[in-house]
Amino acid sequence: MSNYLKVSLSPHIHSKDDTGKLMKGVIIALIPALIASVYYFGLGAIIVTLTSVAACVVFEYAIQKYLLKGPVTITDGSAVVTGLLLAFNVPSNLPVLIIILGALVSIGIGKMSFGGLGNNPFNPALVGRVFLLISFPVQMTTWPVPSGFKTGYADAVTGATPLGIIKEGLRNGETIPQLMNQVPDHMQLFYGYMGGSMGEVAAAALILGLIYMLFRKIITWHIPVSIIVTIAIFTGILWLINPSQYADPLFHLLTGGVMLGAIFMATDYVTSPMVPKAMLIYGAGIGILTVVIRIFGAYPEGVSFAILIMNAFVPLMNAYIKPGRFGKEVKNG
Amino acid sequence: MLKTFPTGGVHPPENKLTAGCKIEILPPPKSVVIPVSQHLGAPAVPVVNKGDKVLAGQLIAKAAGFISANIHSSVSGKVLKIDSHTDTSGYKQTAIFIDVEGDEWVPEIVNGSDPVKEIKLSPEEIVQKCLDSGIVGLGGATFPTHVKLKVPAGKKCDLLIINGVECEPFLTSDHRLMLEKGEEIITGTRIIMKALGVEKAVIGVENNKQDAISLLERLAGKNGDISVQALKVKYPQGGEKQLIKAVTGREVPSGKLPLDVGVIVQNAGTAYAVYEAVQKNKPLVERVVTVTGKTLSRPGNYLVRIGTPVSALIEAAGGLPDNAVKIISGGPMMGKAIGNTQVPVVKGMSGLVVFSGGETERKQYGPCIRCSKCISVCPMGLEPYLLMALSQKVLYEKAGENRITDCIECGSCSFICPAYRPLLDYIRLGKSAVVKMKREKSMK
């Protein structure tokens, strides 16, 4: 057969970028944040990450091979990304079994039950995270306090997240200027010196990842920028109205996983809109919902919920928001 | 800031291996096969019979209807037979087989390279000459030129754009033609301008052909009637609508023609062919074909007679390498793969690209990960992922609503798709079905 010429429809060349390479790009972009969390939370971060990634890959393999009896596609790296993101969204001292359960929910319910890669309406890592948050509220909100690299795992020194401190304090009648003394200052927040989920703390490292992904053209700027701008504007207005009740915009941006959510969670290919216009609306929706949940809701932080809620609107946006068609309007100039 | 079109586009590796190779003249082969359908529109009707003696440049098949083109013999010799032969379309078409004897030309044809600048013919005569000489668009679409030069009543044309973009990777035939026949192309442009009655012409050239830009700028002179516009390199800039947008900022409305925004686009090669027809009386019987590929030993640009088998061209370029897996007529983005090397050179063949194993592999495709890259590269602002899904599910009605007929089949979506999905394959199927559906509806 090899003597014959091959015939196929054009185009006959390909850009050489494939799904696996894009996923590897995302993984590379996550590395700075991973290093940061290992620096802050020590061995726990490594254990959580390894467990989560391994569990996700194993579950995907097992489901594809034994349950669906179809081709196994773990080599495309999407399960690794889900595993990493799940790990980034939990505290670094979370017991291993709980992580494995989270991975099972992420991959089994969040992804494979909808038909695997490309078909899941909700971000799998967030499905896992929210499941754990509701099922194990104590473990999921016991945040280790960053204290440089250490070898202990389930560390005894725990504390609340900055947003938790603010929420609690406001409830007790304290004002923002008073509370600001109890939380790390903005520079510390930027570098990630605070309690929180292991991957969400280091804004600087996450932004490094964003720059890499934009440079490699893995994602476009639309979603992260619209989320960040919306949150900044919304909290900024509230802050200008009453600085004693509402924290400043920069504080909101640097805490509670806004950076992780805006850069890595909301930009997940499968669960974000296809058209730039829709991406901006999606981002704005996430921003508004996040602030509403944070300030008026029961939970101190709301990025995960906001993203999941907006995920649900993505099919609707894809159906009704169309790209700017060429030749739509007659322009003569 | 260089001009370009705003929406979408990709940057495939240019691989212009033959940009520095002078055009070589290939002698006529032993026999030629000239298909009667080398253009858009109705196939021409043969006017010679088996056994007839023909001269090079002699009419052998006559245009059937307005949208059709004359076919001339590219060689002198005897008509062997009129039979079917597989051409670049991949199907058998009627073709005229001619055995070559000597190289005698029809006496009226001036064979010589001294440029003739003075345009003697009137606009009507120019259009008639194009019709007589069987000139078609040489960029690949092969639309009969005389149809394009006749501006219908009620329409106004104020600008001629000469397409010297050549955005397809590998191909260099237009580039070489502009370098070596610049004078003729400029005169050809003036001839087309006269036929159309326009005062201004712009030659659009991508910035990777600096030498051609500066040469044409010098040759165009300071009259101001012809200007050269350098364009930022981006595929598919050579698409008619993209080029118009890049050069003028005008946007051809969906389903309309360039003329609706007052523009006519002609390929640089066509301008040369028009020059040859009008000034030298020479019908379209030969063209420049780029024969290229990383594994060919002597890739180059060749001036060949229409009807020459592809095998002769590849032989001239050093022979088909053992590991060759695919031969493409045209460029790698929009060209058509051919199944055997006996396919003849036709008017629309701008190049032959030979690919060896690995270079052109089609991988097993995965699920759509909804990365939206196809949307961001689509120069027409369509949603290729959606159109493919709709075509697969035979939801043609919906595909039509999502403007599947706007697709220019540039292949950017399939090129970029990280899951290797054959987006354009399915879109083509859907598009042809929708076009058919629309035609049936309008018939009712």
Add this chain to the structure above:
Amino acid sequence: MGHTVLLTVISLGSVGLVAALILYFISQKFKVYEDPRIDQIQEALPGANCGGCGFTGCRNFAEALVKADTLDGLNCPVGGASLMTDVAKILGKEAVAADPLVAVVRCQGSYEHRPRTSVYDGVKECSAAHYLYGGETDCHYGCLGYGDCVRACNFDAMYMDEKTGLPVIIDEKCVACGACVRACPRDIIELRKKAKKDRKIFVSCVNCDKGGPARKACRVACIACNKCYNVCEFDAITIKDNLAYIDSFKCTFCRKCVVECPTNAIIETNFPPRKVKAETVEEEKKE
């Protein structure tokens, strides 16, 4: 305690009653009259929604049946004559007998018979390959072998034979809905009259090339030699565009043409073995 129970019963009961009354009046007001026979007929139809009758789905067909003046031309190929008699009974009309049909694949261009001349490397769908070019062989009319017809079949009546690369129709399961006929981009599959014991005689080729090229491309191609045409006593055979065609409504299954065909392009199936063995093709290898 009893007081509470009573109150609950009364309040819930009255809510229910009011709701029932509202629903009743609304259903009366917006009632659409529909011929009850439509439902009856739909019940009788197979419900496969295959489109074999030419209507989109069984419901539409039922509506058309009720509306129609005569049943002429309306036929459910799946249910056949017995179903149509039932339908006619419901409608009180005369059943018009339609001949049962069966699909046949008119191509024998197996890997063995048709040499490959190129390799198709695109989407494995006949429609895409057909759009692109003549196919992997020099026969530009024959089966492409990517199974669009098999995927179109709703009745599991088709499969691809891996040895030949051609689709095979299982006669017992074929209901002649025509889905495969519509799916085939090359019009290879034809619905022919179903004969006794599923006997079939047909020209299994659609190549419109002249004899020479056709034969070169495929060893069992029809070369339009006219032999079958000359031998047929029943005017069942026509030759058009270099291709013979046997009308299944005129054919009497005399089998004379089968013997005559020099390339074995005419095939017979489900016949008892012949007494005298017909001399088969002289294995001439011209090339």
